Amino acid sequence: MNDSPESRNVIDSGSTPDTTLPIVVYALFLAGIVTGGLTMLVGVVIAYVYRGQNPHWFDEHYRYQIRTFWLAVLYFSISGLLMLILIGFVTWLVVIVWLVVRCVKGIKRLQEHREPENVDAWLI
Template sequence: MNDKSTPNEPPRSVTEPGGTPDTTLPIIVYALFLAGIVSGGITTLIGGVIAYVYRGKGPHWFDEHYRYQIRTFWISLLYFTLSGILTLVMIGFVTWLLAVVWLVVRCVKGLRALQEKRAPDNVDSWLF
């Protein structure tokens, strides 16, 4: 017999060849985004590069996470840049805090959806 499965092994999924994709990299990207709050953004850049490199290499719900992460990267770059400019008129500290809350909420929502093995909600949204 050339069958590679044993009788005690559950059958493999037909819809996703090779089983469920490994979610380690998207989790790392979300963690790098969160670490960017403390590191000044360098880890956010690394997370954005990882998301760009690995997009398109999995099932649709998996690729939607990378698209969500790429959008989060670019939108956070805009929000934090605007906050930096607005510090000149003393509003930037408030907008920076709002941008941090926005980033944390997006990452938590993405991680929760990843844990449930589904695409994140509102991928195209500028808010949450």
């Protein structure tokens, strides 16, 4: 029956998962804008490996990140094809803005210890 502040901190710290890894995944997604998507690949692998091991709100971030990756692949591919008719340059920029907004919203919700909004949305 050790009721010292140190023992209570250990119990309390176990109730909330460490949000560092999902934030790293979001950062890898943002770095993917500069690296041509290479770091996004690393991020989605991390999300796949660590999903299903945490509380529901936390795992929803991994699901959101996985979905963001696959939607980004789709949107960037469509933009690449549209570059043949020059509108792809505009859509490419739109996809980059979409990716940044989605990652920032995810980080914000993660810091609030809440699941992301509209996980299944195709846009934002």
